[in-house]
Structure formats: C-alpha cells, structure tokens
Amino acid sequence: xxxxxxxxxxxxxxxxxxxxxxxxxxxxxxxxxxxxxxxxxxxxxxxxxxxxxxxxxxxxxxxxxxxxxxxxxxxxxxxxxxxxxxxxxxxxxxxxxxxxxxxxxxxxxxxxx
Amino acid sequence: xxxxxxxxxxxxxxxxxxxxxxxxxxxxxxxxxxxxxxxxxxxxxxxxxxxxxxxxxxxxxxxxxxxxxxxxxxxxxxxxxxxxxxxxxxxxxxxxxxxxxxxxxxxxxxxxx
Numbered sequence: 001x002x003x004x005x006x007x008x009x010x011x012x013x014x015x016x017x018x019x020x021x022x023x024x025x026x027x028x029x030x031x032x033x034x035x036x037x038x039x040x041x042x043x044x045x046x047x048x049x050x051x052x053x054x055x056x057x058x059x060x061x062x063x064x065x066x067x068x069x070x071x072x073x074x075x076x077x078x079x080x081x082x083x084x085x086x087x088x089x090x091x092x093x094x095x096x097x098x099x100x101x102x103x104x105x106x107x108x109x110x111x112x113x
Numbered sequence: 114x115x116x117x118x119x120x121x122x123x124x125x126x127x128x129x130x131x132x133x134x135x136x137x138x139x140x141x142x143x144x145x146x147x148x149x150x151x152x153x154x155x156x157x158x159x160x161x162x163x164x165x166x167x168x169x170x171x172x173x174x175x176x177x178x179x180x181x182x183x184x185x186x187x188x189x190x191x192x193x194x195x196x197x198x199x200x201x202x203x204x205x206x207x208x209x210x211x212x213x214x215x216x217x218x219x220x221x222x223x224x225x226x
Contacts, residue, residue: 004155033214043156043201043216056213090155099144099163100205100214104155 002027004105006091012111018079021108023091025072029103031055031096032074034066037088037107049074050096078110086112115140117204119217126192127225134187134220136202143205145178145185146214150199192224 005024013019025032033056034046045058049068066076072093078085088109092102117138124132136145144163148156160169162178162185169176173196175188185202202217 035216042218043203045214045216048213058213092155099161101146101158101161102148102156102203102214103158104148106153106155 004091004093004103006089006105006108008108009106010109010111012113013081014113015081015083017081018077019081019110021076021078021089021091021110023074023076023093023105025074025091025093026103029093029095030072031094031100032068032072033092033094033100033102034074034076035090035092036060037090038086043090046076055096081112083112086110115142115204115206115215117202117215117217119202119220121220122218123221123223125223125225128193129191130224132189132192132222134200134202134222135184136186136204136217137184138204138215139183140204140206141182142215143182145182145205146203147176147185147187148201148203150201150219156199156201189222192222194224194226197222197224 007022031050033048035043037043048056052068063079068074088107090107092104120135146161147159150156160176165180165182167178173190177186200220203214206213
C-alpha cells in the first residue's frame, strides 16, 4: 500500500506571498491532518479534515486554511507569508475513527525569505 | 489547552545501555501514541496505548500508560545505534478535544556504537 505523499518537498517563498501544499493520503483513509514542525515549537496541530469537512482546528491564525476533496486528497494554503512560517509542514492520514493513529508523509520544507 | 511535557529533551548514550523517556501532562488523554522520526522523514507510529495502566512491548521497547491516563513512558533495553532518532509522544484529547493530537516537544536520542 502506498504511503502518504506530499508535494512539493521543498519550497522557497518571499514574505507576503501565498503558498499551497498538497497531500495524498493512504488509500482508504478518510481523515487528513496537517501539522507544523519547527525547532522551537515542535510539532503543532493545524487542522483535520474528514469527509471534506474540517473536524478539528488548532490555534493558528486564519492565514492558514485547508480543504479536502472527495477523493480525500487535501491541500493546505498559507496566505501573506511571514518569516515565522518557515517550517516543515507534515500531512498525516488516518481512518478517522476511534484511535487517531497518524500515518505521516515526508513533509514539505517551506522557507520564507 | 492540553500540554504534554516530554523529558529528557536530549539523551546521548552508549550502545547496550538502557533508557527511559517520560511524557507527562495534567490532562487526561483518551489514548497516547509514540512516534519515532528520523531526519528528512515524517514521524512513524510505534505504538498506541489506550487503557490506564496498559503496558505494551515492541521487541526491546516497552511502553506504559499511567493509571490516570495522564502520563506515559518509553523504556528501551540494550539500545542500539539504529534506535537513534527523535521520539515523540502524542496525546489524543478527550471531550471536545477528541481527535486533536497534542505532541510533546520530543526527545532526541543518540546511541553511540
């Protein structure tokens, strides 16, 4: 079974720009979650989508948004990028029921200059 | 806001030594997961513990969930260089936080040959 894939793997953007990251979950998984990982803050939960609906949301500003498509693929968008948005963005999929065991992709390394 | 404190942050040991990583919170979690992450990759799920007092073994790794479901520990026996990596605990919230994973800051383990 193919794992979670994320594109692109690396991205360099300038302050003020916006960016869209993509995630394809494991086949059969209906839940997709996004996380931000930085050396200072660790791994922080952004949001979770299940069956195209946002089911959970972390404490991030509205510049961070996402969506999920009918095939469970998900995109995450960050508008008006700030230097502090530089991080590894991880997508994880799960069945979305009972135990929320996360299967992570390799991440997208975003650098904002 | 649910918080998970993980200790120690860094652990540098020789091959063959034993070690324990702790994960503590004042909040109750419906379940707790342990992940291991290597550079350039996403975290990989090691185990999920659900019941208070539960102990699970995975070869040389022993995981324990506290009786009150507020804390957990990971014990590695006879560590090997292949155990090197970032170990993360993650709690799945209860009540309105169900499905929202909270991660500890992580423990960077280095096992020297």
